[in-house]
Amino acid sequence: MSITLEKSANQTKKEAAMSTSSLINPSMESMMSETKPKPIIEIDNVDFYYGASKALHGISLNIEPKKVTAFIGPSGCGKSTLLRCINRMNDLVDVARVGAGQFRISGVDIYHPSVDVIELRKRVGMVFQKSNPFPKSIYENIVYGLRIQGVSDKKVLDEVVEKSLRGAALWEEVKDRLHDSALGLSGGQMQRICIARAIAVEPEIILMDEPCSALDPIATAKVEELIHELKNKFTIVIVTHNMQQAGRCSDQTAFFYLGKLIEMDNTEKIFTNPKQQQTEDYITGRFG
Amino acid sequence: MTHAFSIRPTKAKTVQTTAFWIMRGMTYTIVVLATLIFGTIFWKGGSTVFQTSYPFVNTSFILDRPETLHVATSEGKKLQMGDKEWRAYGEKNPDAVIEDHKTYVYSAGGIFPCIVGTVLLVLGSMTIALILGVMSAVYLSEYSKHGLFIEWVRISIANLAGVPSIVFGLFGYGIFVIFFGWNVSLLSGWFTLAFMVLPVIITSSEEAMRAVPQGFREGSLALGATKWQTIVGNVLPYALPGILTSSVLSISRVAGETAPIMFTAAYVVRDELPWEVNKFSDFFFQGVQALPYHIYVVSSKIPQNEYTARVQWGGAFVFLVVVLAIAMTSMVLRSKMRKKYRW
Numbered sequence A: 001m002s003i004t005l006e007k008s009a010n011q012t013k014k015e016a017a018m019s020t021s022s023l024i025n026p027s028m029e030s031m032m033s034e035t036k037p038k039p040i041i042e043i044d045n046v047d048f049y050y051g052a053s054k055a056l057h058g059i060s061l062n063i064e065p066k067k068v069t070a071f072i073g074p075s076g077c078g079k080s081t082l083l084r085c086i087n088r089m090n091d092l093v094d095v096a097r098v099g100a101g102q103f104r105i106s107g108v109d110i111y112h113p114s115v116d117v118i119e120l121r122k123r124v125g126m127v128f129q130k131s132n133p134f135p136k137s138i139y140e141n142i143v144y145g146l147r148i149q150g151v152s153d154k155k156v157l158d159e160v161v162e163k164s165l166r167g168a169a170l171w172e173e174v175k176d177r178l179h180d181s182a183l184g185l186s187g188g189q190m191q192r193i194c195i196a197r198a199i200a201v202e203p204e205i206i207l208m209d210e211p212c213s214a215l216d217p218i219a220t221a222k223v224e225e226l227i228h229e230l231k232n233k234f235t236i237v238i239v240t241h242n243m244q245q246a247g248r249c250s251d252q253t254a255f256f257y258l259g260k261l262i263e264m265d266n267t268e269k270i271f272t273n274p275k276q277q278q279t280e281d282y283i284t285g286r287f288g
Numbered sequence B: 001m002t003h004a005f006s007i008r009p010t011k012a013k014t015v016q017t018t019a020f021w022i023m024r025g026m027t028y029t030i031v032v033l034a035t036l037i038f039g040t041i042f043w044k045g046g047s048t049v050f051q052t053s054y055p056f057v058n059t060s061f062i063l064d065r066p067e068t069l070h071v072a073t074s075e076g077k078k079l080q081m082g083d084k085e086w087r088a089y090g091e092k093n094p095d096a097v098i099e100d101h102k103t104y105v106y107s108a109g110g111i112f113p114c115i116v117g118t119v120l121l122v123l124g125s126m127t128i129a130l131i132l133g134v135m136s137a138v139y140l141s142e143y144s145k146h147g148l149f150i151e152w153v154r155i156s157i158a159n160l161a162g163v164p165s166i167v168f169g170l171f172g173y174g175i176f177v178i179f180f181g182w183n184v185s186l187l188s189g190w191f192t193l194a195f196m197v198l199p200v201i202i203t204s205s206e207e208a209m210r211a212v213p214q215g216f217r218e219g220s221l222a223l224g225a226t227k228w229q230t231i232v233g234n235v236l237p238y239a240l241p242g243i244l245t246s247s248v249l250s251i252s253r254v255a256g257e258t259a260p261i262m263f264t265a266a267y268v269v270r271d272e273l274p275w276e277v278n279k280f281s282d283f284f285f286q287g288v289q290a291l292p293y294h295i296y297v298v299s300s301k302i303p304q305n306e307y308t309a310r311v312q313w314g315g316a317f318v319f320l321v322v323v324l325a326i327a328m329t330s331m332v333l334r335s336k337m338r339k340k341y342r343w
């Protein structure tokens, strides 16, 4: 994989040099926008602050439904910050605030005072970098989201547990120990429990912040396979430091640097023919 | 044999050895002192509480009320009996010639009302302290935003922890006994004792809640739970073992302090037991006898002689056992919870 990346890097350098003068012609651009489906998440010129320090600078990007979008970039560039804005997890940070711009999901400004954060989070699930299954049984972990919505019918819950665990490709592994503690599972299984827990409430969008960073290659492969499956039903946004992973499982890739969006395009394009020198340098491992 | 690493005495090593032995000596001294204290209480108290014949435990000392001891001689025989027995004796032998009749207050009978009173005081005040304390801790650790006001609240709590218990006693007397008009009662004692241990409970509960990983809160919120649902379902249960650990210490304090209950809840002597009330609400407005106060009374408020030692040591012994029992119960509770929620 690294070899092909390097090759493509050399290639792209030449191509980039050639294409700098010829900007995309207008007719082509209109053609592209016609074929593109309506975005489900629209991020519109967002500035974001932690206290006085500006973490995001005028970010604008669109995320299409039922696609996997990857956020890449060096550590501290604001990927997690942006991701956590999408389900307003940053509300938990006292000093955090959106300084300018809008986040729209299905056309609704999610930072508008009339928006119920609880409803938003039901529709925008999240899987965290450090897998965080609750210290309860596997079963209780999966039904947590439903229980807090007041669902207590055992038949419904049982069904959801099986469906979600199958959805997270975990059913066969844990079906005999549903009532054992989720903390007795392996790291990869725990992360899939968290994914199953997120899909149990049937969100539309799932945000994943480096879901595989603590997993070994086999567990990572399983989660990646799962992401591939999940995109039939959900819109997925994934933060990753792993270039191969972004290449393997995403449709779109956005590259960030120092709180700015440098470039966003189809994953293939980003990896073979990035427009920006910085993107290319990062992907080829020259910095970051 | 000498070589590059052979042992040589140096100054640093001598200093180390000396310091080490001083510390070891201190530690051993403490162990010896603790053994002496407990040993004396168990030895002397044990002779009151236990007996050599069946049922081996002096049930009358545990289950009877305090009585006055009568000592006298009658027809060359030395009599030594409690009040009830004395009267029965008098009725049975109306013609007996009694000489050298002396009475010693509280030196016969048992300490049952004191045990009951102490248990009631501990249960009530710990309930109040835990409810108030955990609620404050939840607010401080989960809801409050950093700011001057919260800093001020924290400083107040820290200062409250340093207030001497006699001041709490006077405070309770002023507020609950006089101002609220609850008189000397269980209720006044509960609140006074609860306020005394509140700072410890708040501080340690808050610590226990902060020790719950942030990931559990985020995970819960990300599933669409409200903050309240998150706290009740996914933070408090995991913090409970820690909260209970700290409350074990508070239990000993609540059970042991005399000063706070002296003016607010404790009677020197009371004939009725706490459940012998006319109506339910009277239960809360009655004073009780309590072990530490009883020990204080029999050791310093009545003339000392060879007959008072029995109750003093026996009371101290039973007191230790009661505190131990309550503390053990909450430790068992805690380890059960630990098993249920482990991360």
Ligand SMILES: Nc1ncnc2c1ncn2[C@@H]1O[C@H](COP(=O)(O)OP(=O)(O)OP(=O)(O)O)[C@@H](O)[C@H]1O
Pocket (backbone or CB within 6 Å): A050, A055, A073, A074, A075, A076, A077, A078, A079, A080, A081, A082, A093
């Ligand atoms: N809670 C916070 N309070 C203050 N500053 C923060 C906070 N969280 C993040 N930051 C700052 O915001 C910037 C972006 O951080 P962020 O966590 O979004 O980076 P990231 O791209 O996810 O990095 P990584 O790849 O290491 O996870 C960093 O400079 C970081 O120091």
Ligand SMILES: [Mg+2]
Pocket (backbone or CB within 6 Å): A079, A080, A081, A209
């Ligand atoms: Mg991050």
